[in-house]
Amino acid sequence: MRKALIVEDDYRIGMLHEKYLESIDGLESAGHALNAKEMWALLRDRAADVLLLDIYLPDSMGIHLLEDIRHYYPEMDIIIITAATDREYLEKSLRGGIVNYLIKPVTIEKFEQTMKEYLSKRAVLDSVENVDQQFIDDYMAQSSAMKPAADKRKLPTGIDYLTLERIEKVLHEAGGGLTAEQAANRIGASRTTARRYLEFMISEGDAEARLEYGIVGRPERHYYEV
Structure with a gap:
């Protein structure tokens, strides 16, 4: 069972994405962080295979966290889920090693499709x-x-x-x-x-x-x- 950690400052959206995770076999929530500080605390205490990361956080920009995340957790995959539509953010995210980029609002169908594709690709490599x-x-x-x-x-x-x-x-x-x-x-x-x-x-x-x-x-x- 792979674990996904949600980093989303909007509590309602974070809870919605946690609910989406419940419908996907082989994947479960490792928690929900409302900001970067909570994210680092959760990562220290809990194992996570994939990070569902927002770009606009109250105490940091998600894309500014990518380098440190890659340094301390090199085996963890990252999927950006954000309202940011700037090409610059997409390019920086890709350079930071993300595996996918979703634009909010994300429907349950798109969320499930993305996560199932992620699980499938990981299974192939494994x-x-x-x-x-x-x-x-x-x-x-x-x-x-x-x-x-x-x-x-x-x-x-x-x-x-x-x-x-x-x-x-x-x-x-x-x-x-x-x-x-x-x-x-x-x-x-x-x-x-x-x-x-x-x-x-x-x-x-x-x-x-x-x-x-x-x-x-x-x-x-x-x-x-x-």
């Missing part, structure tokens, strides 16, 4: 140990060609469209069958991750598994594209 250029291209482009199909299929928790696309690709290119370990090696993920995606493909009717005997005579599960 599922691999090594990356190649194709993975990076797909990741940076959000795999636009694959995403509508994946959304339409309503992928379950633990299955993201980018990793699924890579598993489908290596299985197709293999021609013959692949074991979970072979598939894992080709996409740079763990065997457990590869097996989960291969079994999902079977449940969707996109692959089949056959028990085949190896050199030592022990049957091993091989996956084939259907």
Whole structure:
């Protein structure tokens, strides 16, 4: 479960965003800070994976906090949620390493879409140990060609469209069958991750598994594209 810390000086908006978080599987609130001082206090006491940061705070500008946040919490992701529409703020935020930028007012649909995309991208990175250029291209482009199909299929928790696309690709290119370990090696993920995606493909009717005997005579599960 990933935790999101909300930094929003408008109490009502902050509470609304906390309520939005309740509807998203895999994400929960780590608290709500009304200003920069409260934000630093909460960060010292609670772990947070992603910071939902407003730009206009009573004691600081959110974009002025980015450098220090990056210094003290380099592994924490940042999403800006603000009424600021100045291009300058967007550019400074991007240079500060944000992962998204939302303009208020944010509808629940847009909020959920953004946070689910964030969770999906984090899951993709967590599922691999090594990356190649194709993975990076797909990741940076959000795999636009694959995403509508994946959304339409309503992928379950633990299955993201980018990793699924890579598993489908290596299985197709293999021609013959692949074991979970072979598939894992080709996409740079763990065997457990590869097996989960291969079994999902079977449940969707996109692959089949056959028990085949190896050199030592022990049957091993091989996956084939259907």
